Amino acid sequence: MLQNLWKWLIIPLIMLGIGAAVVIYTVNNPTDSIVARMLTYERVFRVIREHMALLLVSMIGATIVGVLGGIMLSRPKLYYIGRVAENIVNIGQTVPSLAVLALFYTVLGLGFRVAVFALFIYSILPILRNTFAGIDGVERSIVEAARGMGMNPFRVLTKIELPIAFPIIVAGIRTAIVINVGAATLATFIGGGGLGDLIVTGLSVHRDMIIFTGAVIAAITAIFLDYMIGKVEERVVRWT
Amino acid sequence: MIKLEGLSKIFPGHTIPAVKDLNLEVKEGDVCVLVGPSGCGKTTTMKMINRLYEPTGGKIYIRGEEALKMDPIKLRLDIGYVIQEIGLFPHMTIEENVATVPNEKHWPADQVKQKVDEVMTLVGLDPNVFKSRYPSALSGGQRQRVGVARAMVSDPPIMLMDEPFGAVDPITRARLQNEFLRIQERMGKTIVFVTHDIDEAIKMSDTIAVMREGELIQHATPSDLLSAPADEFVSNLVGRNRSIKRLHLIRINEILEDVNRAKPISEDAQTEEIKKQLDQSDIRTVIVVDRNNKLKGIIGVNDLKRTTGEVAKDYCQDVSDTVTSDATLNDALSVMLELGEGYVAVVNEDDQYEGTITLGDLLNVVKEDN
Structure with a gap:
């Protein structure tokens, strides 16, 4: 058991270790005074905190709305709307994240809340699509057997359809998180803060070290969260 | 036990009825096999009995009660249901699969456990070996057995079976058929059984209902069907070599x-x-x-x-x-x-x-x- 726990923790710990090492090294070994001024622990932790806030708030909202929306569209009465919505979502997904941010900026203005809202909208898409596709993909015979044995529609959804679609829904959430971590670095352009602050600052003062720090933390965050969700999924899904 | 009166079904968007004015009675403890070419309405008829399809006309009586006035969920909980694709739940163990109906009926846990063991043994699956497995780890024949066990676990007086042995090889099919007949001899359930295979129909049935284009052509015992087919369609269906078909009716x-x-x-x-x-x-x-x-x-x-x-x-x-x-x-x-x-x-x-x-x-x- 303890050994398993170690196996479980070793990769995330290595990832966190690399992240911490990069931060400690770059903060303590600035190449010049500009880097020293821009890259302090205080600033790094602030942007990480902002980034996580952007990520968490938008992802929680997107997961709730995406999953519930996907379920609703998969119901027989809305099914044909669901097929249309799936295609619209697929088209929506091709709009670049920067364009989405810019769009919301022109309508809603600047700030953290606008950035969260834009990320939220953008992250709904893969979750909604996968939830719909996951439920839609449950074999008809399985649903028919469940109904024929006397399960009511709500039980069929919660006991049969959702558990079988679960891996696909989780895959949608993972996709959304990875996209979200990247897209959240753009929030800085509309005053949303986050790791993008470091990257954009680094770009404007031509200091690669600052860009590098921001980029590494963002990449590690994406890999870390994707890995953790994958592990949780493995735990839950034991039947494949 | 089951009585269908003037039963009809027209699917939305169709003009030709899938089932037309069907009258059929199945006596308690009998196996009634609905047989006919694909698209003849046999599966539609069966699915109207547990109201997966709502009839557009006619009445269904189950033990004298009008099924169309009952709560469909309650109705289905008391009718065992087996389909060709089996429809095992891939995310549940065999035990959980078999326990579906008792759990829906909120039986106490130890009673469910005992009944699951009993019915698994009955269909020839050792509960200790198979209970904790998932359906993906089973062979086709074993899955069919689980499907039958799942339908029988709450001891429903009526069972509906839609080509339950359709998806396995002929040798396994014959074995499952024989086992099933052995079980049925003991349990005496009222069964409506759908197949397109006339040999299976002759072997499994007490009575055979031959259907064509939504209509019941003949309802008779297998032996009567072989000796006195109602029309050319039925005699073509049972085929020329009727004496060989009689071999289905006699046990070794x-x-x-x-x-x-x-x-x-x-x-x-x-x-x-x-x-x-x-x-x-x-x-x-x-x-x-x-x-x-x-x-x-x-x-x-x-x-x-x-x-x-x-x-x-x-x-x-x-x-x-x-x-x-x-x-x-x-x-x-x-x-x-x-x-x-x-x-x-x-x-x-x-x-x-x-x-x-x-x-x-x-x-x-x-x-x-x-």
């Missing part, structure tokens, strides 16, 4: 007593004795059994020449297939054809030897019948 144990054949020899019998037996045997083969009367193998004339040895077990060759005594004569015939031999050994459930059936015996039965 019904004729085994009348067949007098040399006794099997023990595995320790000496060469001389084997030779003597071989000379007397009309199939030029002797059957070898062990001390517990379990089938050990066979010895043909050539085996005696080819191999050297002293006692029967040195010569004896493995038997690749046998039939059980509750199988039909048709099962025996297909095993014979499979093996390319004119005989087949009959054993009981514990593999103990019960007798031998030859092609000649089958011919005699067919001759008597005509």
